[in-house]
Amino acid sequence: MQVITVYENGTARQIEGTIGESLHRALLAEGGEVDSPCGGNQKCGKCVVKAEGALSEMNSEERRLLGSRADSFRLACFATVLGDCSVTILPKAALKVVTDYQPCDAGGETVYSEGFGAAIDIGTTTIAAYLFSPQTKEPLASAGEYNHQQKYGADVITRIAYSKEHGVGVLCDTILHQLSDMLKGLCREAGVSAQELRTLVITGNTTMLHFYAGLYAYPIAIAPYTPASLFGDWYPSLIPEFEHASIYLPPCISAYVGADITCGALASNLAERGGNWMLIDVGTNGEMMLKARDMLACCSTAAGPAFEGAGISCGSGAVPGAIDKVTLCEDKVLYSTIGGGAAKTLCGSGLIDAAAIYLNLEAINRNGKLKEGKSLNIGDSRVTLTQMDIRQLQLAKSAIRAGIDTLLHECGIEYEHLDGILLCGGFGSYLNPCSAGTIGLIPQEWVAKTSAIGNAAGQGAAMILQSKTALKKAHQIAEKAVTVELSTNRFFLDRFMERMAFGEEILSPGRRASKTAPDRNG
Numbered sequence: 001m002q003v004i005t006v007y008e009n010g011t012a013r014q015i016e017g018t019i020g021e022s023l024h025r026a027l028l029a030e031g032g033e034v035d036s037p038c039g040g041n042q043k044c045g046k047c048v049v050k051a052e053g054a055l056s057e058m059n060s061e062e063r064r065l066l067g068s069r070a071d072s073f074r075l076a077c078f079a080t081v082l083g084d085c086s087v088t089i090l091p092k093a094a095l096k097v098v099t100d101y102q103p104c105d106a107g108g109e110t111v112y113s114e115g116f117g118a119a120i121d122i123g124t125t126t127i128a129a130y131l132f133s134p135q136t137k138e139p140l141a142s143a144g145e146y147n148h149q150q151k152y153g154a155d156v157i158t159r160i161a162y163s164k165e166h167g168v169g170v171l172c173d174t175i176l177h178q179l180s181d182m183l184k185g186l187c188r189e190a191g192v193s194a195q196e197l198r199t200l201v202i203t204g205n206t207t208m209l210h211f212y213a214g215l216y217a218y219p220i221a222i223a224p225y226t227p228a229s230l231f232g233d234w235y236p237s238l239i240p241e242f243e244h245a246s247i248y249l250p251p252c253i254s255a256y257v258g259a260d261i262t263c264g265a266l267a268s269n270l271a272e273r274g275g276n277w278m279l280i281d282v283g284t285n286g287e288m289m290l291k292a293r294d295m296l297a298c299c300s301t302a303a304g305p306a307f308e309g310a311g312i313s314c315g316s317g318a319v320p321g322a323i324d325k326v327t328l329c330e331d332k333v334l335y336s337t338i339g340g341g342a343a344k345t346l347c348g349s350g351l352i353d354a355a356a357i358y359l360n361l362e363a364i365n366r367n368g369k370l371k372e373g374k375s376l377n378i379g380d381s382r383v384t385l386t387q388m389d390i391r392q393l394q395l396a397k398s399a400i401r402a403g404i405d406t407l408l409h410e411c412g413i414e415y416e417h418l419d420g421i422l423l424c425g426g427f428g429s430y431l432n433p434c435s436a437g438t439i440g441l442i443p444q445e446w447v448a449k450t451s452a453i454g455n456a457a458g459q460g461a462a463m464i465l466q467s468k469t470a471l472k473k474a475h476q477i478a479e480k481a482v483t484v485e486l487s488t489n490r491f492f493l494d495r496f497m498e499r500m501a502f503g504e505e506i507l508s509p510g511r512r513a514s515k516t517a518p519d520r521n522g
């Protein structure tokens with residue numbers, strides 16, 4: 001065994017590694033927090049560490065991915081252990097997590113009468129948690145963090161692949177310990193003991209709930225996409241130091257439309273709105289639900305991690321120093337950063353703004369081709385948008401837009417018949433609808449009808465905690481919603497190709513003859 005000295009958060013420790021093992025693998029086995037959107041598959045170039053000692057030579061691919069940082073850094077999944085070595089894990093910037101909450105009265109009794117309760121939304125990227133008492137409608141404390149499972153991959157498919165190879169236990173343990181720490185923090189802040197926290201409602205997409213429950217998730221990733229459970233029941237707690245609590249996991253709708261969308265629909269009162277409305281959670285998986293006449297149709301489209309900043313050369317999540325807004329003022333490209341400091345990276349909302357601005361300036365054409373050179377600087381910053389970044393954005397926006405078109409098509413709804421679009425989730429809260437319309441992520445005529453509703457999944461989970469009526473409604477939503485499977489849907493596949501171009505072409509959803517609910521299998 002070789003000795004690897006790990007420097008992390010100002011502390012040093014020693015772990016063991018074997019010859020030929022990647023630093024990434026050795027670190028993960030010992031709880032190291034390395035950013036790894038591609039799950040250690042040598043694709044994303046984000047597992048940057050400082051490393052010295054007996055390690056493999058840098059190859060050309062690692063050098064290409066590191067670019068100008070190749071003189072000082074290594075990528076943990078490329079560098080293999082040849083003997084004793086040391087590695088410094090770079091500090092992770094604090095992520096801006098949406099934990100806003102709108103007090104609401106869902107009616108009826110709370111699902112708990114004793115002690116305190118918590119509502120948690122386990123997102124693929126972030127986790128939001130809120131602590132309540134039966135007497136209060138507002139949270140006593142709230143918290144938001146990165147999902148620590150990110151080190152096993154940025155999206156659900158990469159994490160499922162990791163769990164297939166290494167077992168689901170590692171992902172399960174990661175989330176359970178993170179939830180335990182978050183809950184202890186909430187209790188501390190509110191002056192409540194862990195024993196007094198008795199009831200939890202935990203929502204998330206279907207894969208996140210599988211990892212929470214320790215269920216084998218691989219069948220979700222392969223046709224016919226059959227989850228081990230769709231939840232929708234009470235379960236014993238697995239969370240360390242909170243084993244005494246009762247846990248309710250709201251119902252999922254299908255393999256890729258999870259309890260987060262059920263809760264989002266509940267929080268937005270989607271099913272009971274008059275007219276036709278669409279709820280969209282834009283993330284690595286774009287989950288969406290359309291309420292059309294008396295139908296609820298939903299789908300999920302694999303947008304990939306570009307909106308989370310992964311796979312983008314200067315990309316990052318919503319961290320300090322990330323460009324989050326780009327505007328044009330008298331032909332000058334201006335930008336703002338999270339925290340107001342120097343621009344270091346580009347997060348999803350900034351990426352969409354930048355693409356929209358440079359499209360308007362004709363520096364990028366409708367097909368996504370840069371007019372000159374291989375990259376564009378954002379304003380006067382050193383943050384760039386490369387040709388490859390634009391291609392990643394086209395793939396992501398095309399997946400979302402083709403999903404929107406397909407749901408409308410399946411329900412026989414034209415764009416002008418839609419009364420409004422509700423964007424939920426962290427990314428949806430920061431997205432500029434005008435930029436989204438310019439690049440064609442949403443139809444241009446919807447820009448004025450688009451509103452952000454914050455963390456609707458967390459809000460819905462809190463509503464369930466506070467109301468037996470809301471719990472019942474969540475089940476009604478999940479039972480009524482019909483999933484349109486996109487992977488075999490001809491219309492979706494055609495639209496996906498057509499929507500790769502930027503901007504808006506007059507391509508209506510095309511009315512399907514039927515005015516009844518779409519088939520369960522599309």
Ligand code: FES
Nearest residue numbers: 040044045047077
């Ligand atoms: S390149 Fe190492 S985790 Fe993606």
